[in-house]
Structures are given as C-alpha cells and as structure tokens.
Amino acid sequence: MDNKGIPFGKLLRRDRALILMFLPIFLYYFIFCYLPMPGILIAFKNYTPGQGIFGGDWVGFKWLLQFVNSRYFWRLLRNTFLLAFYPLVIGFGVPILFAICVVELKNGLFKRFAQTVTYLPHFISTVVIAGMIINFLSPTDGIVNTLLASLGMERINFMMAPEWFRTIFTASGIWQSFGFSSIIYIAAIMGIDQEMYESGRIDGVNKFQEVWHLTLPSLKPTIVILLLLSIGSIMSVNFEKVYLLYNGATYETADVISTYVYRQGIESQNFGFATAVGLFNSVISFALVFFANRLSRRVNDMSLW
Numbered sequence: 001m002d003n004k005g006i007p008f009g010k011l012l013r014r015d016r017a018l019i020l021m022f023l024p025i026f027l028y029y030f031i032f033c034y035l036p037m038p039g040i041l042i043a044f045k046n047y048t049p050g051q052g053i054f055g056g057d058w059v060g061f062k063w064l065l066q067f068v069n070s071r072y073f074w075r076l077l078r079n080t081f082l083l084a085f086y087p088l089v090i091g092f093g094v095p096i097l098f099a100i101c102v103v104e105l106k107n108g109l110f111k112r113f114a115q116t117v118t119y120l121p122h123f124i125s126t127v128v129i130a131g132m133i134i135n136f137l138s139p140t141d142g143i144v145n146t147l148l149a150s151l152g153m154e155r156i157n158f159m160m161a162p163e164w165f166r167t168i169f170t171a172s173g174i175w176q177s178f179g180f181s182s183i184i185y186i187a188a189i190m191g192i193d194q195e196m197y198e199s200g201r202i203d204g205v206n207k208f209q210e211v212w213h214l215t216l217p218s219l220k221p222t223i224v225i226l227l228l229l230s231i232g233s234i235m236s237v238n239f240e241k242v243y244l245l246y247n248g249a250t251y252e253t254a255d256v257i258s259t260y261v262y263r264q265g266i267e268s269q270n271f272g273f274a275t276a277v278g279l280f281n282s283v284i285s286f287a288l289v290f291f292a293n294r295l296s297r298r299v300n301d302m303s304l305w
Contacts, residue, residue, distance in 0.1 A: 038053055039053055039275065040275070040279055041053050041054065042271055042272050042275040043063060043064070043272060043275040043276035043278075043279045044058060044059060044060055044061070044063075044272075044276075045057065045058055045059060045272055046058075046059050046272060047271045047272040047275075049269075049271070056272075059272070063272050063273040063275075063276035063277075064276045064277075064279075064280060066273065066276075067273065067276060067277050067280065072255075072260065075252070075255065076255060076256060076257050076260050077257070079253060079254065079255055079256050080235055080237055080256040080257045080258075080281075081234070081235070082166060083166060083169055083170075083237045083242070083254075083256060084233070084234040084235065084236075084237050085234065086166060086169075086170040087169075087170050087173045087174060088230055088231075088234065090170060090174065091170070091173065091174035091177070091178060092227065092230065094174055094178040095177075095178045095179075095181035095182035095185055096182075096185050096216075096219065096223065098118065098178055098179070098182045099182040099185035099186045099188075099189060100185075100189065100211055100215060102114060102115060102182065102186055103186060103189045103190065104207075115179070117179075118178065118179025118180075118182070119179045119180050119183075120179075121175060121176040121177075121179065121180075122176060122177060122179060122180035124176070126238070126240040126241050126244065127240075127244060129172065129176060129241070130240075130241060130244035130245055133168060133172055133245065134159060134245070137158040137159055137168070139155050139156065139157040139158075144158070159245070159247070159250070160247070160249045160250070161249075161250070162249065162250045162251075162252045162253040162254070163253065165245070165246065165250045165253045165254045166253055166254075168245070169241065169242070169245065169254075172241075173238070173241070184222060184226065185219060185222065188218070188219055188222045189215060189218075189219065192214070192215065192218045196214050196218075197210060197214060200213075200214055220300070224296055224300060227292075227296075228289060228292055228293055228296060229289075231288050231289055231292040232285060232286075232288065232289030232292075233285065234285065234288055235257065235281050235282075235284050235285040235288070236258070236281075236285060237256045237257075237258060239256075239258040239259060239262070242254060242256055242258070242259055243259055243262065246259065257277060257278075257280075257281045258278075258281070260277065261274045261277050261278045261281075262274075264277065265278075293305065
C-alpha cells in the first residue's frame with residue numbers, strides 16, 4: 001500500500017496495534033543492545049570503576065594486543081569456532097529433514113504428538129538441561145554409565161574428559177533446538193504451491209524426487225537466510241550452557257571467548273581487557289556474516305541486504 005500523502009499521525013493511529021506489538025522488541029534491543037554501546041570505549045582505556053567510561057587513561061590497542069599475544073588466544077578461538085561450527089554443520093539439516101517428514105505424515109494424531117515432543121526441549125531452561133546432562137552422564141549412577149556397565153564396558157567420567165565435551169555439547173544442542181527450528185521450515189513447506197506436486201505426480205515423480213527437485217529448491221530462500229543468520233552468531237556460543245557444563249579439567253576443549261570474558265571481567269574485574277576481548281569477538285562475528293552475505297549474493301542472488 002502506498003503511504004505517500006498520508007499524515008504521520010494518521011499512520012500511527014492506523015497501525016497502532018502493530019506498533020504496540022513491536023514496541024517491547026524495540027525497547028529490549030534499544031535498552032540492552034544500543035544504549036550500552038558507548039561502553040566500547042572501555043576497551044581502549046585503563047578503566048577503573050567509579051571514573052565512568054570517559055575517565056581513565058587512553059591505552060589504545062593495549063588490551064587487544066595483550067589478548068592476541070596471550071597463550072590462551074588460539075585455544076579460545078579454536079574452541080569458540082568448533083563449538084559453533086559442529087552444531088551448524090551437523091545440526092543445520094536436521095530441522096529441514098524433520099520438517100519434511102512431519103509434513104508427509106498422514107496420521108494427524110501422531111504428527112501433533114511428534115511436534116509437541118520435539119518442541120518441548122526448546123522451552124526447558126538451560127540450567128535444567130545442564131543438570132539433566134550431568135545426571136545422565138554421572139560416572140556412578142548415570143543412565144549412560146549404568147547401560148555401559150550392564151554391557152560389560154568400562155564406566156566413563158564424561159564430564160571430566162576433554163575429548164567428550166564437544167560431542168556432548170553438540171548432541172544436546174541439536175536435540176534441544178531441532179524441533180523448534182523446524183517450525184519455520186514447516187510453514188515454508190505448507191506455503192509451496194501444491195500444483196507443482198500434482199504435476200510431478202502426473203509425470204511419475206516418486207517421493208524422493210519430489211523432495212529433492214520440488215521441496216528443497218522451494219525452501220532455498222529460507223535455508224539461505226537462516227544459514228546466514230546462523231553464521232552471524234557462530235562466535236556467540238551458548239555461554240550459559242558452556243559455563244554450566246565445563247570445569248577446570250575440560251578447559252582445553254570447552255573454554256570459549258565468552259567464558260574467558262566472564263572470568264576476566266566479572267571474577268578478576270579486569271574490565272578494560274574483558275571489553276576488548278568481547279569487542280574482538282563481535283568484530284569477527286560481523287566480518288563472518290558480512291562476507292557470507294556477499295558470497296551468497298554473488299552465488300545465489302540471495303542475501304540479507
């Protein structure tokens with residue numbers, strides 16, 4: 001609808017319901033994401049609490065260089081990237097496959113049951129999820145080790161083994177999110193023109209060919225957009241979950257940039273250094289989504305902007 005010539009006040013009155021729905025989201029991002037932005041200055045200052053973000057001596061890139069030259073830099077970068085990369089590579093296709101299967105189900109009762117069961121983990125608190133994982137993998141009475149012992153295998157202290165952390169983190173993350181993530185794909189599949197499927201069946205297309213040549217190409221715009229958004233958050237590993245699951249024995253494979261920032265900023269009160277590390281993480285995230293967007297626009301003519 002062309003809004004040219006309509007007074008601004010009249011537009012507000014006309015769209016007041018939509019504006020009220022949007023207002024809480026706007027306030028959230030404005031208060032918690034935009035208002036704190038001047039705090040970035042702390043990354044370039046010798047900040048002391050009480051002086052304010054404009055106080056303290058200017059130190060330039062001192063904290064950033066200290067982080068890059070520290071012995072933890074490559075470990076943190078590797079862990080952060082891998083703990084985001086594994087769920088993306090292994091788990092990105094799971095909600096797509098699940099959505100296709102759900103749409104193809106003919107039994108309405110079983111379809112609703114399957115959707116409800118797979119959606120529920122998304123709404124469980126991260127604290128509860130972490131507690132479930134720790135209890136299930138307990139070396140003494142956890143269900144996994146009890147099963148291993150009943151099969152004559154040796155018990156494993158999973159939570160103290162660095163080599164198991166990425167597997168546990170990735171598998172539990174996929175389980176918790178794939179059902180809820182499939183909602184968008186189910187909606188996209190339901191919006192596909194059914195005449196294409198009818199034409200395909202007339203031409204003798206089987207179910208696999210229907211999915212491969214009709215459903216997936218129709219989902220391509222949705223897949224590309226969600227993939228770009230996922231790449232943009234690849235450096236923002238789930239801090240709460242890592243913090244609740246890791247320990248000193250698993251730092252080698254579990255410690256990520258966000259947990260390091262927490263220890264430096266909150267526990268050690270090294271605010272300038274922690275802010276510089278967090279800013280570095282944000283810049284890398286922006287660079288990843290920027291170049292992924294350009295690549296997608298060049299290859300597929302689809303992008304976020």
